[in-house]
Amino acid sequence: MLIYTVKRFFEMIIVFFLFLIISYLLFNAIPGNAFSSLLLNPLLPPETYQRTIELFGLDKPLFERVQLYIINFFKGDFGYSYIYYPRSPIEVIAERLPRTLMLFSIVNVIAFYSGFLVGKVLAWRRGSKSETWITIGSVFSYTVFYPWFALMMLWFFGYKMNWFPLGKFLVPEKWYDSPYSSDEIFYTLILFTTIGSFLLFLVFIFTRNIESLENRRNARIVGLLFLLVLASIYWSNGEASLKRFYAADIAFHMILPTFTVTLVAFAGTALLTRTTMMEVLKDDYILTARAKGLSQKRIRDRHAARTALLPVVTSFIFTIITIIDGSVLTESIFSWPGMGQLILEAVTREDIPLAMASFSFIGILALIAHFIADVSYAFLDPRIRVKADS
Amino acid sequence: MENENFDRDIKATIKKNWRLFKQSRLGMTGLGIVVFFGFLSILQPLLFLTGIWDEGIYHPVVGYDAEKVGRTIVECPTQYPTKEYQQEGDCPRVDEVNIRYLKAFNIEGEVGEIYESNVQPAPPSSRHILGTDSLGRDIFSQIMEGSQVAFVLGLISAIIGVGISTLLGTAAAFYGGVLDTYLMRQSDLVLMLPTLPFLFIISAFAELQIWHLAVVLGTIGGLGGSVITVKSQALQVKVKPFVDSARITGGSKRRIMFSHILPNVAPLALLFMVFSVTGAIASESVLSFLGLLNIDMSWGIMIYLAQAEGFIFTGLKYWWLILPAGLSVTLLAGGFYLVGRGLDDVFNPRLRRR
Numbered sequence: 001m002l003i004y005t006v007k008r009f010f011e012m013i014i015v016f017f018l019f020l021i022i023s024y025l026l027f028n029a030i031p032g033n034a035f036s037s038l039l040l041n042p043l044l045p046p047e048t049y050q051r052t053i054e055l056f057g058l059d060k061p062l063f064e065r066v067q068l069y070i071i072n073f074f075k076g077d078f079g080y081s082y083i084y085y086p087r088s089p090i091e092v093i094a095e096r097l098p099r100t101l102m103l104f105s106i107v108n109v110i111a112f113y114s115g116f117l118v119g120k121v122l123a124w125r126r127g128s129k130s131e132t133w134i135t136i137g138s139v140f141s142y143t144v145f146y147p148w149f150a151l152m153m154l155w156f157f158g159y160k161m162n163w164f165p166l167g168k169f170l171v172p173e174k175w176y177d178s179p180y181s182s183d184e185i186f187y188t189l190i191l192f193t194t195i196g197s198f199l200l201f202l203v204f205i206f207t208r209n210i211e212s213l214e215n216r217r218n219a220r221i222v223g224l225l226f227l228l229v230l231a232s233i234y235w236s237n238g239e240a241s242l243k244r245f246y247a248a249d250i251a252f253h254m255i256l257p258t259f260t261v262t263l264v265a266f267a268g269t270a271l272l273t274r275t276t277m278m279e280v281l282k283d284d285y286i287l288t289a290r291a292k293g294l295s296q297k298r299i300r301d302r303h304a305a306r307t308a309l310l311p312v313v314t315s316f317i318f319t320i321i322t323i324i325d326g327s328v329l330t331e332s333i334f335s336w337p338g339m340g341q342l343i344l345e346a347v348t349r350e351d352i353p354l355a356m357a358s359f360s361f362i363g364i365l366a367l368i369a370h371f372i373a374d375v376s377y378a379f380l381d382p383r384i385r386v387k388a389d390s
Numbered sequence: 391m392e393n394e395n396f397d398r399d400i401k402a403t404i405k406k407n408w409r410l411f412k413q414s415r416l417g418m419t420g421l422g423i424v425v426f427f428g429f430l431s432i433l434q435p436l437l438f439l440t441g442i443w444d445e446g447i448y449h450p451v452v453g454y455d456a457e458k459v460g461r462t463i464v465e466c467p468t469q470y471p472t473k474e475y476q477q478e479g480d481c482p483r484v485d486e487v488n489i490r491y492l493k494a495f496n497i498e499g500e501v502g503e504i505y506e507s508n509v510q511p512a513p514p515s516s517r518h519i520l521g522t523d524s525l526g527r528d529i530f531s532q533i534m535e536g537s538q539v540a541f542v543l544g545l546i547s548a549i550i551g552v553g554i555s556t557l558l559g560t561a562a563a564f565y566g567g568v569l570d571t572y573l574m575r576q577s578d579l580v581l582m583l584p585t586l587p588f589l590f591i592i593s594a595f596a597e598l599q600i601w602h603l604a605v606v607l608g609t610i611g612g613l614g615g616s617v618i619t620v621k622s623q624a625l626q627v628k629v630k631p632f633v634d635s636a637r638i639t640g641g642s643k644r645r646i647m648f649s650h651i652l653p654n655v656a657p658l659a660l661l662f663m664v665f666s667v668t669g670a671i672a673s674e675s676v677l678s679f680l681g682l683l684n685i686d687m688s689w690g691i692m693i694y695l696a697q698a699e700g701f702i703f704t705g706l707k708y709w710w711l712i713l714p715a716g717l718s719v720t721l722l723a724g725g726f727y728l729v730g731r732g733l734d735d736v737f738n739p740r741l742r743r744r
Contacts, residue, residue, distance in 0.1 A: 015575050019582050030594045135416060143668055143723035147679050148693050148716035151702050159703050279740045318615075325584035329676065347590050355587075363582040370578065 012367050016360075020073065023359045024066050027352050033058055034082040034350040056082070069356065079353040083345065089357035092342065095183065097361075099169070100331070100338035102190050104323045107258055109197070111265035112316050118266070119273025119312075120305050123281065124296075135274075142267035150333045153260045164256040167335035170249050178246055185246045192234070192247075199227055213297060257334045265319075272315060277308040317373045321366040324358075410736045417732015423725030427537045427718070434534035447528070450535040451686040454526040459512050460504040461487040484513055484707060511701075514710055521710040523692070524699055533714055536689040540722055543604045543674050544667035550608030551616065552663040558613075559620025560655055563628055564647050573617060580614040586676070593682040600685055603677065607670050616662055620655060627654040657737035664730035668723045675719045689715045 035058070038049045053059050057068070072079065078089045118134065125131045141149075158166040165171065170182055203223035210216040235244050280286065281304055289299045327340030335341075339358065346355035411417055434450075437443040447455045466481040466488045475481045482488045487507075492499045499505050514521040520529035562573040592598065592606060627633065628651060636646050677683050678690030685691070692715035701708045735741050 011571065011575055012578075015578050015582070019579055022579075023583075026588070026591050030591060132416070139416075139724050139727055140720065143672070143720055143727050145672065145675050145689075145693070145716050145719035145723075147676060148712075148719070151697065152712075152716070155703055155705055160705055275734070275741065279738075282740045321581065325586055328584075328586045343584070343587050344590070347587050347594075359584070359587075362584050366582040367578070370581075 012371075016363060016367060017070070019363045020070055020356070020360060021066060023356060023363075024069060024352070025062075027347075027350065027355055028062060028065075030347075030350055032350065034352070056080075073356075073360070078357045081346075081354040082351040083349055083354065089354045092354060093339070093358060093361060096337065096339050096342045098186065098190055099336065100324060100327050100340060102186070102193065103254060103257060103330075103336065103338065104261070104327060106193070106254075107261045107265060108316065108319055108323070110258075111262045112269050112312065112319075114262075115266040115269025116273050116305075116309070116312055119270040120277060120300060120308070122270060122274040123277035123304075123308075124300050126278065135271075138267040138270045140267075141263050142271060144264065146264060147329055147333060149264065150260050150330065153256065153263075154333065157256055157259075165253050167253075167257075167333070169253055169335075169337050170246075174249050175246065180243060180246060182246075182250070185243055186250060188240070188243055189247050189250060192231075196227065196231060199230075200224070203227070213301070257330060257336060260334075261330055269312060269315070273308055273312055276311050277304060280304045280307045283307075314373055317369050321362070321369050324362050324365070407736050410742070411732050414732040414735050416728045417735065420725045420728025420730075420732060423721055424729060427722050427725070428541065430534045431538040431541055434531060434538070443531070448531045450527060450532040453528060453531065455512075455518065455522060455528065456508045456526065457512055457515070457517060457522070458506045459509045459515075460506045461485050461509070463487055463489050463492065463499045463501055463503050463505050465489045465501050479704075511708060511711055520714050523695065523711060524701075529692075529710055529714060532687055532692055533689070533718055535687045536692065536715065536718060537722065539600055539685065539688040540671050540674065540719075543600050543607075544670045544726070546601060546604035547608035547611065547670040548663045548667045550605060551610075551612035551666050552659050554609065554612030555616040555620050555662065556652070556655060556659040559617045560624045560647060560651055562617065562621045563624035564643075564651060570621075573621075577614055577617045580610060583610075585610065585673075589673075589677060590682065593677070597684040598677075598682065600674075600683075603674060603683060604670070607673055611666050611669065616666075619662075620658065623658050624651055624655050627651050630654075657733075661730055661733055661737060664726055664733060667726045668730075671719060671723045671726070689719045 033053070035049060035052050035056075038044055038052060039046075050059075057065065060068075069079075081087055081089050081092055084092050118138070122131055122134055122138075154166060157164050175182065200223075203220060207216050207219045207223065210219060234240055235247075286299060286304055289303045294303075324339045324343070327336075327338055328344055329340070330336065331338045331340035332344060343355065343358050345351070346358060434443075437448070438445055445453065447453050461482075462485060464482055464486045467475065470477050470480075487505050489499065489501055492505065497505075508526075510522060510526045511524045512518065512522045512526070518528050518530065520533065522528055523532070558573055562570045588610075589606070596602065598606075633646060633650055636650050641650070674683070674688065675690035675693070678685065678688045679694045679697075681694055683690075693712070696702055696708075696711040696715070701711045
C-alpha cells in the first residue's frame, strides 16, 4: 500500500510537471503578447515596446523562458502579473478565490443535498405520475442551455420582478462611507458561514443515531432553530452589528446566482442518485429488510440510500475540480468578480504569469481531489476498507 | 450456415432490445425529439432544392425579406401607468407604432390608422413561421441550420470520443502495466486542464470551424474521464470465465481483445456516445454564445445576437428571438439524454422494473 502511494505520488509530480509545460506552450502559442497594444500607441516612442518586453523577459527564447518559469515555480516565485502589475499572481488569486469558493461551495452543498433527497424519492416512487414529472423537470434543468437560462433568470427576477440586483458584487453607493473594506466584510461572512455549516453538520452527526425517525427529525429542527437564534445574537452584538449592513448587501447579491446555479446543478445529482438507488433496490438485503417487516421509510433511508450515496460522493468530489472551470460562465453573466473572470481576463489579455498561476492552482486542486476521492471511497465503503486492512 | 445464424442472432437481439426500449416512455419521447430535429435539419436543403423556399429570402445567413407589416398608429401617453400600458417600455407594442416617430420622418398618418412598412425583427406571420431577426433573416430557417450544425458536431465528436475511449480503455484494462499507468496519467492530465479556458486558447490561435471543434471536443472527451470508466467496465469483463476459456483454447491476445472483450464493452460505449452528444451540443452553443467560433449560424449564435443587440431584457416582447433558439438547444440535448436513459434501461438489467 505504501509503495503504491509513493509510486502514485511520483507519477502525480510528473503529471504536474507536464501540465505546467503544456500550459506554458499553449499560452505562448496565442499570437502577439500582452504588450502588443503598446505598439499601437502613437505617443510612445518605438523603443518603449522593446524595453518593456526585455524588462519582463519576453524577448528570451521560448525554451529558456519555460525553463526559467518552472525553476522559479518550484522555488515559489510566480513572477508579477502583467495586468495588475505591481502585484504578484498569488495576491490577485488570494483576493478572487474566496469569492468563487464561497459562492460555489454553498451552491454545491445545497445542490448535492437536495439532489440526493429528490433522487431518493424518484427511485422509490418509480412508475408513478409524480416521478415522470419530476424526471422531466430534472432532465430539463440538467440539459438546459445554461447561459440562456441564467440570462432568463436574470431578466425575470432581476429586471421584470426587480427582486434581486442585476449581478455585481455590491452596490457602491452603500459603501462610500464604509469603515470596512469589502474583503474584510466578505471574510467575516465566510467565517460565519463556515462555522454555521460546521455546527449544522455537527447537529446532523449527533442526531443520526437516534433510532426513531420522528424524534430525529424533531431533534434536527430544534438544533436548526437553536443555530438561527445563535446567528441572530451574533449579528446584533458588538462589532458584527456594525458590519451587518454591509454583509447583508453582499449576501443579497449572492442570492440570485446561488439560486440559478443550484437549479442547474441539483438535477445531475438527482438523476445520478436515482440510477444508483434503483440498482441498490434490486439487491438481496433490501428484500431481507422488507421480509423483516421494517417500515418503507426506514428501508429507503437507512438501507438503500446509504449505499446509493457512494457514487454521489465521488461525483461531489469531482465537481470540486470543475468549480473554477464552471464559474467562468456564471461569473461573466452575473458580473461576479471571482476566479472565473480572472482566468478569462488572464487568457484573453495574455497575462502569462497570472494565467499560469491560476491554471496550476486548478491542476493542484484536481490532483488533490483525485486523491481525496480514493481515500473517501475507502472510508465510506466498508468493503474496500476491509480489503485494504487485510 | 454459421454466418446466417449469426445474422439471425443479431436481428433477434436488436428486436428484443427495441421491445425493451419501447417500454420506457421517456426514452421514446427523447427519440421523438431527436427524430423531429433530424427531420428539420434534412427539410431545409430539400425546401431549397425543390424551390419552395427562395434562397434569397429564406437563407439563414444572407437571406433578407422586406416584408410589409401593418401596424396601428397610436399616440403614446406622457405619463404612466395608464389603462393600456403599465410602464414606458410597453408603448408602442410590437404591432403598434408611435405617431411621434412618423412625424419625425414627415410621414402622413392619423391615430388609429394602419401604417405599413418594413419592420425588422418582424413578428411571426404565415410567410415566416417564427418571424425574422433584426437583419430580416428567417428564424425558422436559422433553427433548421442550427440543428444541422448540432447534429454534425454532436455526432462527429461523440463518435471520435467514444472510439478513442473504448479502444484505449479496453487496451488499458487488457494489457495493464506501463500502458495502463500511462493512459491513466494521461487522462489525469486532460482532466486537469480547465475545458472552457482551454477552448478559449485554442480559438485564439486557430480559426475554429465546426469539424475542428468536433475533433477537439471528441479528443478531450475521449482522453479524459471516460477512459477510466470504460477501463473499469473492461476489467470486470476481463475476469469472466469466457475470457479464460478463450485464452486456454489458444485465442491470440488481439482476438480476445477485439472479439471477446470489446463487444461486451460496446453497450456502455454506445451509452457514452449518446450522453456525450448532449455535452457536445452544449459546448458548441456556449462557445458560439461567447463568439469564439468561426461559423455562420448556430443556435448559440442566435442567442448571442439576441443578447448583443439587447433583446434579452425586452423579455417576451420579442420572444421569437430568444425562446426558439434556447429551447432548441435544451430540447435536443434533453432528447439525446432521454434516449441515453432508455438505452440504459435496456443494457443494465438491474435498472429494469422486473
